[in-house]
Structures are given as structure tokens and as C-alpha cells.
Amino acid sequence: xxxxxxxxxxxxxxxxxxxxxxxxxxxxxxxxxxxxxxxxxxxxxxxxxxxxxxxxxxxxxxxxxxxxxxxxxxxxxxxxxxxxxxxxxxxxxxxxxxxxxxxxxxxxxxxxxxxxxxxxxxxxxxxxxxxxxxxxxxxxxxxxxxxxxxxxxxxxxxxxxxxxxxxxxxxxxxxxxxxxxxxxxxxxxxxxxxxxxxxxxxxxxxxxxxxxxxxxxx
Numbered sequence: 219x220x221x222x223x224x225x226x227x228x229x230x231x232x233x234x235x236x237x238x239x240x241x242x243x244x245x246x247x248x249x250x251x252x253x254x255x256x257x258x259x260x261x262x263x264x265x266x267x268x269x270x271x272x273x274x275x276x277x278x279x280x281x282x283x284x285x286x287x288x289x290x291x292x293x294x295x296x297x298x299x300x301x302x303x304x305x306x307x308x309x310x311x312x313x314x315x316x317x318x319x320x321x322x323x324x325x326x327x328x329x330x331x332x333x334x335x336x337x338x339x340x341x342x343x344x345x346x347x348x349x350x351x352x353x354x355x356x357x358x359x360x361x362x363x364x365x366x367x368x369x370x371x372x373x374x375x376x377x378x379x380x381x382x383x384x385x386x387x388x389x390x391x392x393x394x395x396x397x398x399x400x401x402x403x404x405x406x407x408x409x410x411x412x413x414x415x416x417x418x419x420x421x422x423x424x425x426x427x428x429x430x431x432x433x434x435x436x
Contacts (some may be wrong), residue, residue: 242276245435246298249309249351252418253281260421265428266435278303286325286331294340298394305344305435308337309391311353311373312417315366326378331376338384349434350381350420352392352421357408357416358399364408386436389430398426 241397247253247263257279263325267277280297282289286311298306311330318324325333341348352374357364374392375400381388399411412423419427 239398240274241370242272242274243304244278244301245305246278246280246303247309248294248298249281249306249307250313251281251283252312253279253309254283255418256424256427260424261379262368262419262424262427262431265424266431269432270435271408271429278327281309283365284313284317285310286317286323287311287330287337288325291333291336294357299340299344305347305349306341307349307351307389307435308334309351309353310315310334311360311370311377312356315353315369316356316417317372319366327372327376330373331380334377334380336409338380338386342384348384349387349388349389349431351389351427351431352377352379354391354395354427355399355413355416358403358411358413359393359406359408360403363406387434388435389427391427391430394426395423 227384231372234430244319246255249256253263258264263279267275270277278301282293290308290310304403314325316324326370338348356370357362363369370392374390378388378390380386395412403411410420412420412426
């Protein structure tokens with residue numbers, strides 16, 4: 219009993235100190251294969267993680283290859299909300315457009331907006347901060363020469379509208395990547411500037427995405 223009494227002040231100090239130490243801010247990156255690959259070495263999530271203080275931030279990758287906006291909606295509870303995030307980065311849209319052409323399983327524009335609205339509503343209800351990202355590219359040719367540029371521009375435009383409507387921070391990767399390719403793709407190649415295959419990011423692409431996200435995350 220006496221030894222416990224001696225330890226009591228130490229226990230109280232530890233409990234008090236623990237309660238005073240702020241919990242790390244938890245950031246969930248929610249998306250498709252671009253985000254799934256982003257947690258690998260050299261990926262944009264990994265780059266962001268290395269840049270931030272690990273005692274102040276916890277980063278969680280929640281990307282699954284092939285996902286479209288309604289896939290994100292269906293797994294929102296299990297893969298995002300159950301983790302009690304402080305910040306959720308939504309990066310989706312490429313497959314909603316791309317899969318219309320490749321497999322006939324894309325997402326109609328009006329349905330894309332409805333599912334995206336639903337994501338925002340559910341995440342906002344938890345009090346988490348939301349950062350929206352426009353889909354970057356499906357092919358890297360300049361001046362609208364890629365087959366799906368016009369369609370991708372429409373979906374990126376819808377995300378811009380949602381960001382404005384809900385007063386959410388926006389990482390406009392569509393505009394950033396288009397401008398970069400215009401300035402750095404003199405041979406007008408379809409891939410290899412910021413992507414490995416016209417969609418998935420190479421080292422420069424990952425670095426560019428990380429650089430755009432960091433100011434909004436800190």
C-alpha cells in the first residue's frame with residue numbers, strides 16, 4: 219500500500235502529461251489505383267508522409283484499383299469514417315471517364331455528381347476537413363488532343379463546382395497537369411512526362427501531386 223502511495227504522484231503526472239500531448243492529425247487519402255500506388259515508395263502519399271512530422275500527422279492510404287465514385291461511396295464507412303479522420307482527401311474520377319471507353323462501365327455525369335455530393339455530405343457530418351482533387355489526365359498529349367480530354371474536363375468541372383458550392387479546398391490537378399504537359403512535352407507524347415501509361419503517376423507526377431497537396435494538409 220505504501221509503495222503504491224509513493225507511485226501515485228508519478229502515475230498522476232504521466233496521466234496528466236499524456237492528456238496534454240495532442241493526438242496526431244489523421245489524414246485519409248481516398249481514391250483509386252493512383253492512391254493505392256501512392257502509398258508505395260516514391261508515391262505521392264509516401265512523399266507527403268516523409269515531409270510531415272510523424273508525431274503530428276498519421277497518414278492512411280485508402281485507394282483501391284479500378285474504383286469509381288460509387289465504389290468510394292459503398293466503402294466510405296469501413297475504409298474512411300471508421301478511422302475517425304481529421305482530414306479526407308478525395309481523389310477520384312479517372313475511372314468514371316476512362317472505363318466508359320475501356321469497358322463500358324464508367325459513370326454518367328449526373329450520377330457522378332450525385333455520388334460525389336453524397337460523399338461530401340457524409341464526411342462533412344463527422345466534422346472532418348475535406349480536400350477535393352480533380353482527375354489529372356487520361357493521356358498527356360497537349361492542346362486537347364487526347365481522346366477523352368473533353369469528357370475528363372467535364373468531370374473535373376463538376377468537382378470544381380462542388381468545391382465552390384461547399385466551400386472546400388481544391389487541388390486542381392487537371393489544370394496543373396495540363397499546364398505542365400503544355401510546357402514540358404515538346405514531342406507531344408501520350409505518356410512518360412508525368413505518368414507511366416497516360417494515367418498512373420511516375421516519379422515526377424507523384425512529386426507534383428504531393429507538392430500541390432502539402433500546403434492544404436499542413
